[in-house]
Amino acid sequence: MTTAELSTALPEIITAQVPGPKSKELLDRRDAAIPKALCGKAYPICIKQGAGAMFEDLDGNKFLDWVGGVGVLNIGYSHPEVIEAVKKQTEKYFHTIFNVYVHDGYVTLAERLNEIMPCKGEVKKTYFANSGAECDENAIKIAKAFTKRSGVICFTGAFHGRTNLTMALTAKKVYAVGMGPFPAGIYRAPYPYVYRAPKGYTEAEAIQYYIDELNRIFDEGAPASEIACMIVEPFQGEGGFIPAPIEWVKAVRKICDENGILMIADEVQCGNCRTGKYYASEYWAEAGAAPDIITTAKSLGAGLPISAITARAEIMDAAPAGTIGGTFCGNPVACASALAVMDIMKRDDYAGKARHIGEVVTARYKELQAKYPVIGDVRGLGAMIGLELVKDRDTKEPATEIAGKLIQNAIQKGLLLESCGTASNVIRFLAPLTMTDEQMEKGLEIFEAALKEAIEG
Numbered sequence: 001m002t003t004a005e006l007s008t009a010l011p012e013i014i015t016a017q018v019p020g021p022k023s024k025e026l027l028d029r030r031d032a033a034i035p036k037a038l039c040g041k042a043y044p045i046c047i048k049q050g051a052g053a054m055f056e057d058l059d060g061n062k063f064l065d066w067v068g069g070v071g072v073l074n075i076g077y078s079h080p081e082v083i084e085a086v087k088k089q090t091e092k093y094f095h096t097i098f099n100v101y102v103h104d105g106y107v108t109l110a111e112r113l114n115e116i117m118p119c120k121g122e123v124k125k126t127y128f129a130n131s132g133a134e135c136d137e138n139a140i141k142i143a144k145a146f147t148k149r150s151g152v153i154c155f156t157g158a159f160h161g162r163t164n165l166t167m168a169l170t171a172k173k174v175y176a177v178g179m180g181p182f183p184a185g186i187y188r189a190p191y192p193y194v195y196r197a198p199k200g201y202t203e204a205e206a207i208q209y210y211i212d213e214l215n216r217i218f219d220e221g222a223p224a225s226e227i228a229c230m231i232v233e234p235f236q237g238e239g240g241f242i243p244a245p246i247e248w249v250k251a252v253r254k255i256c257d258e259n260g261i262l263m264i265a266d267e268v269q270c271g272n273c274r275t276g277k278y279y280a281s282e283y284w285a286e287a288g289a290a291p292d293i294i295t296t297a298k299s300l301g302a303g304l305p306i307s308a309i310t311a312r313a314e315i316m317d318a319a320p321a322g323t324i325g326g327t328f329c330g331n332p333v334a335c336a337s338a339l340a341v342m343d344i345m346k347r348d349d350y351a352g353k354a355r356h357i358g359e360v361v362t363a364r365y366k367e368l369q370a371k372y373p374v375i376g377d378v379r380g381l382g383a384m385i386g387l388e389l390v391k392d393r394d395t396k397e398p399a400t401e402i403a404g405k406l407i408q409n410a411i412q413k414g415l416l417l418e419s420c421g422t423a424s425n426v427i428r429f430l431a432p433l434t435m436t437d438e439q440m441e442k443g444l445e446i447f448e449a450a451l452k453e454a455i456e457g
């Protein structure tokens with residue numbers, strides 16, 4: 001099957017079960033050669049090729065991918081124009097170390113991001129790192145350099161990566177077992193998870209509750225004058241696909257402004273057209289609450305490792321020479337990929353595609369919610385949609401087991417799903433935005449069938 005054919009194909013499982021024999025053989029080799037921590041049993045899948053929102057495994061099974069490399073594949077697998085741009089760059093040179101000498105792709109990509117990043121300020125600057133964790137860590141370094149303060153506020157449910165600092169910022173401790181000690185000066189406030197706010201609260205009361213809890217840090221953790229920054233995911237990913245309500249964001253912006261604290265929007269997962277805007281912080285900017293610093297990664301390079309940190313020039317210029325940069329940061333091939341991605345996403349209105357997919361999938365998820373009491377909540381922004389499974393709509397006890405079964409059933413029918421949330425009971429939707437309407441329809445059919453089977457047993 002050619003990649004062109006695969007991009008419009010529908011899911012189809014042709015082996016008696018997944019994994020088929022060829023995938024099984026590679027999985028066995030993986031188990032022998034790779035550390036156990038990277039050999040989870042949940043996804044018995046080995047890829048042969050991918051195109052659009054589809055991939056084929058080694059045994060010829062065709063899957064529709066609603067995980068998208070956890071937010072990396074907004075533009076789909078192997079977009080032909082991105083391949084072309086990457087090939088052209090590799091024919092010229094693979095690498096320069098930007099701290100030593102300059103290549104055009106780095107500067108051009110920075111200029112393009114400076115034009116569109118919805119953070120505060122007229123004149124912006126950008127620099128690059130290699131991963132989500134690295135750009136978050138760099139944003140904090142920049143905030144410390146600018147404010148000359150050391151404290152950092154993060155939130156419950158947050159995921160910011162697996163370096164020492166970002167493990168400390170990350171809430172779910174399964175990501176950091178036995179890895180301490182962690183840096184001091186990190187304080188955690190509850191993220192505005194309105195669905196799980198104290199019982200009986202209206203949304204407005206819940207938001208006030210979360211703001212009061214945040215303010216408590218200044219009495220019980222560290223004075224506001226010692227806090228450099230707060231780091232927030234506009235649409236929390238790993239923590240359970242939870243949007244930050246705009247009234248909460250406005251109140252946080254006010255606290256930051258009153259206390260000289262920088263507000264960092266972590267758009268590693270939710271950026272690059274996922275939420276129906278190019279960057280989710282556009283929603284904040286429209287409400288008069290633009291962040292000071294934006295970080296992004298994942299779909300920025302369509303799979304090549306690159307991440308970006310953007311802020312107004314006065315913040316960015318505060319870092320002393322030598323404190324930022326790195327060997328592979330802003331690699332020319334990754335920059336070429338990111339520039340091609342940006343051209344395509346703007347030309348083909350990927351934010352519009354996200355809004356279209358989001359409307360269809362959210363409407364269908366809500367229909368399912370009316371039919372199946374196990375679906376406690378459906379929430380989304382564009383094509384970033386969370387569906388939370390609970391044992392009881394009143395107690396909201398997480399239905400973790402049903403979520404696990406749903407994922408396994410879906411795999412056997414050719415749909416790739418993934419969970420998130422502290423209790424792994426939220427199904428996250430991150431399908432490539434290149435998915436066709438026919439594929440989306442088929443995916444929704446499979447989703448319901450897999451859910452029904454999971455509920456029945």
Ligand SMILES: Cc1ncc(COP(=O)(O)O)c(C=O)c1O
Pocket residue numbers: 070131132133134136159160161162233237238266267268269270297298
């Ligand atoms: C919001 C957010 N920040 C940071 C990261 C860390 O990114 P990486 O795995 O590229 O280090 C992730 C990864 O899932 C993320 O979702």
